[in-house]
Amino acid sequence: MARLVIVSNRVAVPDRTKRPGGLEVALRAAFKRHPGVWFGWSGRVARKRSDVLTQRIERDCITYIVTDLADEDFQEFYNGFANRVLWPILHYRVDLAEFTRRDLSGYFRVNERFVNELNHILRPDDLIWVHDYHLIPLGRALRQRGHRNRIGFFLHIPFPPPEILTALPNHEQLIPRLTDYDLIAFQTGDDASNCARYLTRECGLHSRDFNFSVGDRVVRIDICPVGIDVENFARLARRAMRASFVREVLDSLSGRAMIIGVDRLDYSKGITYRMEAFDRFLAAHPEWRGKVTYLQITPKTRTEIPEYAQMEEVVNGIAGHINGTYGEAAWTPIRYVNKAHSRTALAGLYRGARVGLVTPLRDGMNLVSKEYVAAQNPDDPGVLILSQFAGAAHEMKDALLVNPYDPEGVGSAISRALSMPLDERQKRHRALLAVLVQNDAPHWADRFLANLQDKKSQPQWGAQPTLSMSESTRSHARMLR
Numbered sequence: 001m002a003r004l005v006i007v008s009n010r011v012a013v014p015d016r017t018k019r020p021g022g023l024e025v026a027l028r029a030a031f032k033r034h035p036g037v038w039f040g041w042s043g044r045v046a047r048k049r050s051d052v053l054t055q056r057i058e059r060d061c062i063t064y065i066v067t068d069l070a071d072e073d074f075q076e077f078y079n080g081f082a083n084r085v086l087w088p089i090l091h092y093r094v095d096l097a098e099f100t101r102r103d104l105s106g107y108f109r110v111n112e113r114f115v116n117e118l119n120h121i122l123r124p125d126d127l128i129w130v131h132d133y134h135l136i137p138l139g140r141a142l143r144q145r146g147h148r149n150r151i152g153f154f155l156h157i158p159f160p161p162p163e164i165l166t167a168l169p170n171h172e173q174l175i176p177r178l179t180d181y182d183l184i185a186f187q188t189g190d191d192a193s194n195c196a197r198y199l200t201r202e203c204g205l206h207s208r209d210f211n212f213s214v215g216d217r218v219v220r221i222d223i224c225p226v227g228i229d230v231e232n233f234a235r236l237a238r239r240a241m242r243a244s245f246v247r248e249v250l251d252s253l254s255g256r257a258m259i260i261g262v263d264r265l266d267y268s269k270g271i272t273y274r275m276e277a278f279d280r281f282l283a284a285h286p287e288w289r290g291k292v293t294y295l296q297i298t299p300k301t302r303t304e305i306p307e308y309a310q311m312e313e314v315v316n317g318i319a320g321h322i323n324g325t326y327g328e329a330a331w332t333p334i335r336y337v338n339k340a341h342s343r344t345a346l347a348g349l350y351r352g353a354r355v356g357l358v359t360p361l362r363d364g365m366n367l368v369s370k371e372y373v374a375a376q377n378p379d380d381p382g383v384l385i386l387s388q389f390a391g392a393a394h395e396m397k398d399a400l401l402v403n404p405y406d407p408e409g410v411g412s413a414i415s416r417a418l419s420m421p422l423d424e425r426q427k428r429h430r431a432l433l434a435v436l437v438q439n440d441a442p443h444w445a446d447r448f449l450a451n452l453q454d455k456k457s458q459p460q461w462g463a464q465p466t467l468s469m470s471e472s473t474r475s476h477a478r479m480l481r
Contacts, residue, residue, distance in 0.1 A: 002127045004036035004449070007114065009078075009134035011040040013057055013064045025229050030129075030445035031062050037121060039114070042066035045074045054117060067117055069110065076106020078134070084307075085168070086133045091268045091362045092160050094167045096307060104170060108137060115141040122147060127452060130181070132156045139180035152183040152452040154224065157364040158391070159191040162198040176203050179214045183452045185224040187365045187391035192221050224448050225395060227440040228370045230433070233347060237375035240348030249295075250352045256331075257418055259294040260353035262346060262368050263360070264301045265338070267311055270361040270387065270404040271298060275318045275334065277359070277410035282326050282333060284408075285415050290331045292418060294357070295349070299340040312338075350375035355417045356384045358392075359404040365391035369399070373432045381429035383417035385410070395439065398431040 012024040027038070046052045046068045054067040069077070080103030088096035115138060122128070122142075128151040130138050139151050165171055175198060178184050186192045192210065199205045199219075205212045210221040240246050250258075259278075263269035278294050296319070300312065319336040326333045341349075350356065356372035369384055369392045376382055386392060386399040393401055400413045 002034070002125050002453070003123060004030060004034035005118075005122065005126045005128045006030070006036070006038045006131065007118070007128065007135060007138060008038070008040045008131040009082075010043055011038050011064055011066045013066065014059050025232070026226060026441035026445055028060075028062070029229070029442040030449065033446070034127065034449065035061050036126070037063045037065060039065045039118060039121070040067075042068050044068045046070050065117070065121065067114075073106055073110050073113070076103045077110035081107035082134045086136075087157070087268075089164065089168050090133060090157050090160060092158070092164055093267065093362075094164060096267065097168070099169045111135060111137045112141055114138060115145060118142070119145060122149070124149065127449065128152070129154065129448070129452070136174060137177045140177040143180045150183075150452050151181050152185065152448060153178060153181040154185045154448060155191065155364070156187070156226070158362055159186055159194045161194045162201050165194075165198055166202065172202065179203070179205070179212065179219050181219065182217065183220050183222060183448070185222045185448055185451070187223075187225050188394045189223050190394075191364075191391075192223050196221055220451065220454075222448075222451055224444060224451075225391065225439060226365045226367065227436065227444045228367055228374060229441045230370075230374045230436045231440075233371055233374045236344060237347035237351040240344045241351055243344060243348055245345050246348030246352065249349060253293055256290075257292045257354040258349075258352060259292060259355040259357050259414065260349055260372075261294070261296045261298075261357045261359075262350075263296075263298055265298045265308060265312060265315070266301065267307065268360055268362050270359050271296065271315055272311075272318055273361070273404050273407060274357060274359045274410065275315070275322060277407040278334065278414065279318075279322050279325075279411075280407045281411035281414045282322070284411060288415070288418065289326055289333075290328060292333075292354075293331075293335060294333060295335045295337070295353070297337050297339075297341060297346070297349075300338055347371070347375050350382075351377060354382045355414065356382060357414070358384065358390065359387040359402060359410060360390050361387070361404055363387070363390040363392075367392075369396060370436055373399075373429065374436055376429055378426065378429060378433070380422065381425050383420055383425055383428065384432065385413045385417055395435050396432055398428040398435075 006027060042055065049070045052068040052070055054065065057064040080100065084098045085103065126149050128149050130151065130153045132155060139153060142151060165175065179199065184195060186195065196207060196210055199212055200207065205214065212219045261274060263271060282289055301308065319334045322334050323332055350372045356369065358366055358369040358372065360366060369386050369390060372384055384399040386396055386401055387404045388401045389404065400417055402410045402413045404410065
């Protein structure tokens, strides 16, 4: 059996003091069937290059190899090009990108350094799975060092149309490097179609059912939405209802309905628009004042980046305005919390919330929406309000789908969700849960790796590829013709 080598920006080494996140659970499920190595950044930043360390850790039949970043690399690669250029542009926010050639150089330099480390451990038959926008050029760097392994790439965030992507300075130096992967997979059909259009328009490549001939190889594009471990998360949510913290929060509501939102502090999450929608809801439905509390949990991230610090001030101001306008001595409309909470605590809070408010302006998938549904009591489930621009909306059609840029529309959805009769809530929940079970975390990993190992997508010299693919991908391919 081929060894699996996963490469990601951050590596989640097991920690007994922390419960793993959704992506960690999904990737560890892959290792159960394919023992191997997880390689990436340790999360530590060294002041000098001479202080950078690479460590090998053996845990639960997985070899974790983690390496530090020097401060200069961290600033240029991570804070710079990855999160101040790629992140906004891939989320359709060209206006927020701040490009410098120095940061682009640092981005390529760190990818080359990762490959230098991988050279010490790779075997000819390893199956290599590279993750996310931090590591787009890694495949080409591996090929240039002579590695002929099957190499796949999965993008966790959106992939915009070429009309937006070509606004990225030097895009022609970066994006075509995706063609050095054997499989490029995306969260949605829209993302896959956008990539296919870029390769056709900007690279002059031609495809047959999303399979592109590149020299003597075929590059395959597929749709592979991320799932969660539904059964385990549902079990966790049931148990969490007995946890003292969860009981304390729910008891403090004094019988009021709770709306919950859980997001990193990031402009892509639409938190300011969401709070404005809650404001419109309270203005239009005074009968709900004093009867509902909106809990927004928003841990701070990327605090070194000025845009995020500015956003924190704006969100604090909006929350304060709403509480000052509608609040009473015995009732605070919005509870805005900047602390991270454990996976157990969140599972219990999801289960106790009447409404899950998940309204990003643009999101690759959004696992919060799936966790909220999995956490619900099927006998008395809450209602998911979901942005039509979240990747999850392509699967979760029985949520209340909304335009996050329309605060009045989202406010109306909040009213509908709070007033929805039990039989409709149960019907919607059953349909949503069936979707989650059908495409859970193990299925996601199994599908990606099965497609990556499919040798039919590696034709003989001069042969025309005739490859199979999922019906959902076929439908998107037909749309391109």
